Amino acid sequence: MSAHLFPMHHSEAASGAVDSRVIDDSMRLPVLILFGSALHWLIAAALVSVVLSIELFLPGLLGGISFLSYGRLAPIARDLFLYGWASQAALAAGIWLTARLAGRPLASSPFGGVLQSTLIISATVLWNLAVLLGSLAILAGYSTGVEWLEYPTWASATLFLAFLLIGIWALLLFDRRTNERAEVAQWYLVAGFCSFPWIYGTANLLLTWKPVQASAQGPIQAWFHGSFLSLWLLPVALAALYALIPRILGAHLHRRNLAPLGFWSLLLLGGWSGLGHLIGGPVPAWMTAGGVVSSALFLIPVVIILINLLGIVLHHPEKESQSLSFRFLIFGTYAFLVLGVLSALISWPDISGIVRFTGVTEAETQLWILGAISLPLLGVLYEAIPQLLGRDCWCRTLADLHYWLTVVGFWLLVGVLALEGFFTGLALSDPTVSFLNIASYAYPFYVLEAAANLILLSAAAILGINMTRALAGDYFFPKK
Amino acid sequence: MHRLTTLLSGIFLVFLTSWIGLVAYPALQLGKLAPVPDADSGASLPPVYGGEAVAGQHIYASEGCVSCHSQQVRQTSVTRIDIERGWGVRPSVARDYLRDSTAFLGTIRIGQDLSNVGRRLPEAAWHYRHLYAPAAVSEGSVMPSYRYLFTLSKIQGQRSAEALDLSPEAAPPAGYEVLPTADAKNLVAYLLSLKHDYPLPEAGPVKNIPAAVTH
Amino acid sequence: MNHDHPHSPQQDEAACESSTNRPLSPWLVGAFILALFWGGFYLAFNSGGFRQDVYESNAVNWAGGAVVVAAPPDPKVVGKRLYSQNCIVCHQANGMGVPGQFPPLAGSEWVISEGNHADNHLVLLMLNGHQGPMQVKGQSYNNAMPQWKQLTDDQIASLLTYIRSDWGNNAPAIDPAFVTQIRKGDGSQSDPWMQAQLLAVPPVKDPGAPAAK
DSSP: OOTTOOOOOSOHHHHTOOOHHHHHHHHHHHHHHHHHHHHHHHHHHHHHHHHHHHHHHOTTTSTTOGGGSHHHHHHHHHHIIIIIIIHHHHHHHHHHHHHHHHTOOTTOSTTOHHHHHHHHHHHHHHHHHHHHHHHHHHHHTOOOOSTTOOSOHHHHHHHHHHHHHHHHHHHHHHHTOSOSSOOHHHHHHHHHHHHHHHHHHHHHIIIIISOOOGGGHHHHHHHHHHHIIIIIIHHHHHHHHHHHHHHHHTOOOTTGGGHHHHHHHHHHHHHHGGGGGGTTSSSOHHHHHHHHHHHHHTHHHHHHHHHHHHHHHHHOTTOOOOOHHHHHHHHHHHHHHHHHHHHHHHTSHHHHHHHTTSHHHHHHHHIIIIIIIHHHHHHHHHHHHHHHHTSOOOOHHHHHHHHHHHHHHHHHHHHHHHHHHHHHHHHHTSTTSOHHHHHHHTHHHHHHHHHHHHHHHHHHHHHHHHHHHHHHTTTTSOOO | OOSHHHHHHHHHHHHHHHHIIIIIHHHHTGGGOOOEEOTTTOOEESOOOOHHHHHHHHHHHHTTGGGTOOOOOOOTTTOSHHHHTTSOSSOOOGGGGTTOSSOOOOSOOSSOOOTTHHHHSOOHHHHHHHHHOHHHHSTTOOOOOOGGGEEEEEOOSSOOTTOOOOOTTTOOOTTEEEEEOHHHHHHHHHHHTOOOOSOOTTSOOOTTOOOOOOO | OOOSSOSOHHHHHHHIIIIIOOOOOHHHHHHHHHHHHHHHHHHHHHSGGGOTTOOOTTSSOTTOOOOOOOOOOOHHHHHHHHHHHHTHHHHOTTSOOBTTTBOOOTTOTTTTTOTTOOHHHHHHHHHHOBOSEEEETTEEEEOOBOOOTTSOHHHHHHHHHHHTTSTTOOOOOOOHHHHHHHHHHOOSOOSOBOHHHHHTSOOOOOOOSOSOO
């Protein structure tokens, strides 16, 4: 078990890095609470997704109930995945990785540890309240109607503030780090933590708090969607991959000198990647062209990152790992590969003309959220919790079950969405086929989507059980 | 790369490029687009729509209609199918959304595109029936029923003029009628206002382009 | 010094050189540069001159040429869609109708305006429908055709243009303006036509679409 994966310094005393157990001690409670609440929302989001996919093929089942209508539940599911699960898991993973990579505990500032922990925990409570009450507000009919920004103003402002209270420590920790030469993972963490306030603040300001004229909102919405995923969540996930994969395998990053190019090109193109969702839309032609080019060129950072990470695996086939976290990290890397290829493909105008607005778009979004982002974060969760608790705490059977259910559920969901979208898009291209006819052909796909979502819900629930068991530890499951 | 300040400056500059292109430029240019006068009548285009439709936009937002419906007719250089399918007579442009408070462009079409639904389905009665019981009006539709936007009330003497004419499978029990609430009326007023068929300087001619039927 | 690994400094140096920091592969660099060039050219040719008011990406070329406006859709495509939504139940997808019940459109003198059947008769037939006995291609039919005056002039014109061009038919298109004209002049008739009554209306040929397009 890789209990002491860190630190990377061969001589801790000389470099000034603090012992990893001390670092973990300093942030045990905040990180555990962040991961714990994130997991709660993952389960809730998966549950709402199951209800949503059932409503697609049984619309009469819950029809007529205002707070269960598709239009109210769909934004809730999306926002729970984005803000409830992914952002909190990214905060947890980000803080843990930043501190461990920096070789510094959370509590080394003049203020002392209690203040920082309290601030982070209070911010986490605020964050969760905002997500909970914001979701209830959407259910009650107070959604703003802007995609991914449906929370009322008071909720989104609270999220913004809560992030500042948590994120600032990550930046301070980086600045006080003990390793002279920052490693790749640390660049990505800084980028991620810097971008959330900028992206979330700008988007909310111009779209929901003081909306700009609606003729301008299309590009800003698209920018927000693209940047939120590729500049906040993805960098934290990539940091996890860059930090953990080499260490677990005990090898170097492959062709590390490509990494800076990968980093900067990802940051550059990530901001523009949202344009891929506006191809042919009511925006000047250069934005459509920009969307095509940025989605295609996005393959450059994808290729570089894959070389860096998968290169290790391919060049060191003798190095295997029993690590519970490793398989999620590699799974996430493969999802990232599929994502890059799919994005580039569907941004080609002729193909976009057929598949945009269909399940293929949703498949791409799921590849982002559930794939390239969530899987590495799950990898960090499996790695961090035992180290924070100081003991080997996972039940192997439950962990295996979680992994395999996630694999099946994820690829089933993405595959079904992509196929449904592809066939629907082709059928829609023939103007003589009526829309309702096409909708009826999608029924079997909707059923399969519901099944996939059910599998993912079970996976999340099993992880929840495993985590509860891990945290409850010696009290309820004494070692024999 | 190895000092926080260097890294931060680099990140800031790189973020700035997409921020300028996709946030600042639209806000300052597209966000300042003004209505244009109609060549024939002098009226302002896009047309102003009334208070009911403005209130209806908020219902559209809170009911999450954008989760299933888009509101954009794509440029013909990408695809002609939106126009051939009758969802619009010309591609949508930024100025079309001038009068809205939120541009509900949408990202998925589980339901049809609605940017020209006011032109394609100009009868309020159809919309009321459809919102109340979508499956009765469009067979096989997956749209949820919005009957909570309506009230079921006992017929007092004579049937109200506003009562919905429903087909037998959706009709209320005898002696009752279905009336739209203010929310329903506002929403339908908004839907009926959705027509991007007026000519705009950047949007190409609308002559000689056949209209659509209910589809 | 690279810190992405847990080994000793001596191992670091050797390992660093050997596997992680080989010179950049020229193929990879070449591919990236090609991609960047492609991106540049694509943007140059498809950005509509980076103008704010150009929405069609094929509208303005790099030399700043004239703005090309999107062409209107083909009436035959629209007409085919309308046909499949409205007419196919009786007249069938192959335009052959049902023998004894619904007359065919393929080769029908009514459709291609042959003999004493003129363009305006076809339009009037669409507007008001037909009842009673009818001769089509030497066969007798006695069924009711509903009226289609609720369709717009553009729609009727597209539909008629389509049926006059498919299944071996090859008659000139019907113009929307012609439909407008016929509809206006048809104030008196509100019931479906009887054959003799309809053919008694003086024949009018569609003069064709106006020259300016």
